[in-house]
Amino acid sequence: MEVKKTDAQQVVNPVAAVLSLEKRIQKIQELNIVIDKWRKLNEAKKSLTGFKLGADGLSSTVIIRDVSGQEFKTSHNIVVETVLKSVQEILDVKIAEVEKQIDFAA
Numbered sequence: 001m002e003v004k005k006t007d008a009q010q011v012v013n014p015v016a017a018v019l020s021l022e023k024r025i026q027k028i029q030e031l032n033i034v035i036d037k038w039r040k041l042n043e044a045k046k047s048l049t050g051f052k053l054g055a056d057g058l059s060s061t062v063i064i065r066d067v068s069g070q071e072f073k074t075s076h077n078i079v080v081e082t083v084l085k086s087v088q089e090i091l092d093v094k095i096a097e098v099e100k101q102i103d104f105a106a
Contacts (some may be wrong), residue, residue, distance in 0.1 A: 007023070009105065013064045031102065034098055034101045034102055035102065037098050038088065038095065038099065038102065041091055041094050041095045041098060043097065044091055045091045045092075048087060048088055049088075049090065051084060053077065053081065055078060057083070059075075060075065060077070060080045061073060061074065061075045062074055062075075062079060062080050062083050094100075
């Protein structure tokens with residue numbers, strides 16, 4: 001006994017194909033946004049890694065400005081080191097979070 005598929009069974013629903021294509025394009029766009037975040041975080045990490053503290057404890061300065069323009073500024077070595085370490089840790093966590101979002105599964 002031989003079973004043959006009819007043309008009606010082989011026809012693909014064009015509306016479903018378009019939706020599927022739209023979903024894939026949307027997934028690619030979302031993936032591009034996540035990849036851009038990953039690149040920016042890694043650039044910040046590389047920039048921070050190259051940052052050198054002076055041996056005298058006063059040649060590096062941390063400046064923080066708020067929205068209104070008020071400024072906190074310090075050259076205290078322990079504060080600068082602590083800020084750098086905290087930023088490094090936060091970048092590592094955020095990079096790991098973004099890497100989890102980069103997913104090629106459907």
